[in-house]
Amino acid sequence: MTDATETETLQRPSQSSESNGATRERNERSILSAAERVFAQYGYRGASVQAIAEAAGLPKSNVLYYMGNKRGLYVRLLERMMARWNALLDDISVEDDPADVLEAFIRSKMQLSRQHPEGSRLFAAEILGGAPFLQGYLRGELRQWVQTRARIFEQWAERGLMDPVDPVWLIFLIWSATQHYADFEAQVLGITGKDEISDDDVERITRFLTQVILKGCGVKSR
Amino acid sequence: MTDATETETLQRPSQSSESNGATRERNERSILSAAERVFAQYGYRGASVQAIAEAAGLPKSNVLYYMGNKRGLYVRLLERMMARWNALLDDISVEDDPADVLEAFIRSKMQLSRQHPEGSRLFAAEILGGAPFLQGYLRGELRQWVQTRARIFEQWAERGLMDPVDPVWLIFLIWSATQHYADFEAQVLGITGKDEISDDDVERITRFLTQVILKGCGVKSR
DNA sequence: ATACATCCTGACCACTTGGTCAACAGGTGG
DNA sequence: CCACCTGTTGACCAAGTGGTCAGGATGTAT
Numbered sequence: 001m002t003d004a005t006e007t008e009t010l011q012r013p014s015q016s017s018e019s020n021g022a023t024r025e026r027n028e029r030s031i032l033s034a035a036e037r038v039f040a041q042y043g044y045r046g047a048s049v050q051a052i053a054e055a056a057g058l059p060k061s062n063v064l065y066y067m068g069n070k071r072g073l074y075v076r077l078l079e080r081m082m083a084r085w086n087a088l089l090d091d092i093s094v095e096d097d098p099a100d101v102l103e104a105f106i107r108s109k110m111q112l113s114r115q116h117p118e119g120s121r122l123f124a125a126e127i128l129g130g131a132p133f134l135q136g137y138l139r140g141e142l143r144q145w146v147q148t149r150a151r152i153f154e155q156w157a158e159r160g161l162m163d164p165v166d167p168v169w170l171i172f173l174i175w176s177a178t179q180h181y182a183d184f185e186a187q188v189l190g191i192t193g194k195d196e197i198s199d200d201d202v203e204r205i206t207r208f209l210t211q212v213i214l215k216g217c218g219v220k221s222r
Numbered sequence: 223m224t225d226a227t228e229t230e231t232l233q234r235p236s237q238s239s240e241s242n243g244a245t246r247e248r249n250e251r252s253i254l255s256a257a258e259r260v261f262a263q264y265g266y267r268g269a270s271v272q273a274i275a276e277a278a279g280l281p282k283s284n285v286l287y288y289m290g291n292k293r294g295l296y297v298r299l300l301e302r303m304m305a306r307w308n309a310l311l312d313d314i315s316v317e318d319d320p321a322d323v324l325e326a327f328i329r330s331k332m333q334l335s336r337q338h339p340e341g342s343r344l345f346a347a348e349i350l351g352g353a354p355f356l357q358g359y360l361r362g363e364l365r366q367w368v369q370t371r372a373r374i375f376e377q378w379a380e381r382g383l384m385d386p387v388d389p390v391w392l393i394f395l396i397w398s399a400t401q402h403y404a405d406f407e408a409q410v411l412g413i414t415g416k417d418e419i420s421d422d423d424v425e426r427i428t429r430f431l432t433q434v435i436l437k438g439c440g441v442k443s444r
Numbered sequence: 445a446t447a448c449a450t451c452c453t454g455a456c457c458a459c460t461t462g463g464t465c466a467a468c469a470g471g472t473g474g
Numbered sequence: 475c476c477a478c479c480t481g482t483t484g485a486c487c488a489a490g491t492g493g494t495c496a497g498g499a500t501g502t503a504t
Contacts, residue, residue: 027451043267046264048491049491059454176398180397184350190356282462
């Protein structure tokens with residue numbers, strides 16, 4: 001029953017045209033996107049390839065055909081997120097205006113969490129689990145980045161452009177505050193009673209954080 | 223091979239004395255402690271009863287004997303953590319000193335994360351995954367608590383005791399900043415190069431956060 | 445047509461998952 | 475002695491896990 005004519009084509013994806021690498025690209029994109037969601041929600045161990053496949057609308061075998069294995073897929077997602085992260089870590093100098101730099105820092109970090117909430121949560125889940133895959137990155141590149149920034153904050157403090165707060169704790173404060181709205185979205189929504197965080201909310205939060213942190217650190221604009 | 227004499231006693235736990243409910247209590251404690259660690263690290267789905275049992279040094283069957291099933295164990299842990307949380311949510315009044323209240327708020331929240339890092343991470347993992355088990359709590363008790371506090375902050379602002387910042391975002395800021403050092407401990411350690419966060423560090427962070435947040439919100443002490 | 449590369453996927457594998465259960469040990473009270 | 479309760483645990487089960495693989499479809503180049 002429910003059987004069609006024998007000539008029914010079960011092979012769908014041909015679609016005549018598009019014979020370049022477009023198929024691969026399209027499928028990889030949808031797999032990566034689905035995997036980001038699933039890994040973010042359940043963590044590395046808790047996520048199943050089956051669940052990712054379903055979220056991507058593909059058979060499990062197909063996911064493994066493109067991604068090799070679960071571990072590789074996960075690492076690839078982490079690297080993609082780190083790349084996004086690095087993209088907004090432009091250099092700063094002691095000559096820059098502290099207020100401008102800090103505001104830009106908060107803004108861009110907030111936007112990153114906003115534009116890639118799943119990636120943000122994926123990252124958070126990885127750190128929560130002890131960062132088994134990101135130890136190297138944390139102890140290497142990121143640490144370096146934090147230290148150079150910290151030195152500049154200190155120099156600003158010496159020049160009386162801001163209070164002599166510990167610059168590393170300040171960076172952590174900004175990270176935690178900006179990340180919160182992506183990672184703990186469920187909590188924010190539950191408590192505020194909203195069913196989504198609007199662009200307006202994001203703008204208001206950004207301004208709130210900028211104001212409190214700049215004032216709190218005694219940052220003077222030139 | 224490797225077989226001992228037939229009379230070998232495989233039954234260990236007798237221990238002659240302690241015939242009260244002490245056995246149960248001891249075992250439950252070690253199971254709960256182990257489960258908190260494992261759930262925090264891997265999330266609800268990623269944690270296996272087997273892994274919890276090994277961490278507790280007991281056979282899997284024994285864990286299930288005491289806890290019924292995985293879900294029940296998880297819920298019990300969440301409830302325990304909520305109870306700890308509620309314990310420090312004492313009431314405040316408009317007549318209280320804003321500076322005192324906010325500092326006490328930051329301090330106690332910081333201590334909670336410090337004393338129960340696994341519980342804090344367990345909570346974080348639950349929220350990250352969309353808070354499937356905590357929706358009710360968030361939309362109920364916790365929301366209520368936030369709103370009453372928020373109203374008091376607003377009244378303080380009206381009386382000129384602090385800047386008119388959005389009180390809800392302020393509460394989230396404090397939560398995120400204080401929670402960060404437990405939840406993202408791996409990141410903090412990796413970047414600072416420390417191998418543990420000392421009591422001194424906690425005290426310094428607490429003072430830093432208090433200073434920045436109070437100053438940032440223009441809080442006046444009476 | 446032939447050959448080649450990419451793509452697709454159901455069947456299958458060994459292993460782990462959460463959970464049940466029966467058998468048994470130890471102690472207590474009658 | 476018995477009955478009863480608490481505690482213990484290996485054996486077992488159905489379902490799900492990550493991953494492999496053979497066999498086929500499709501399109502391009504020769």
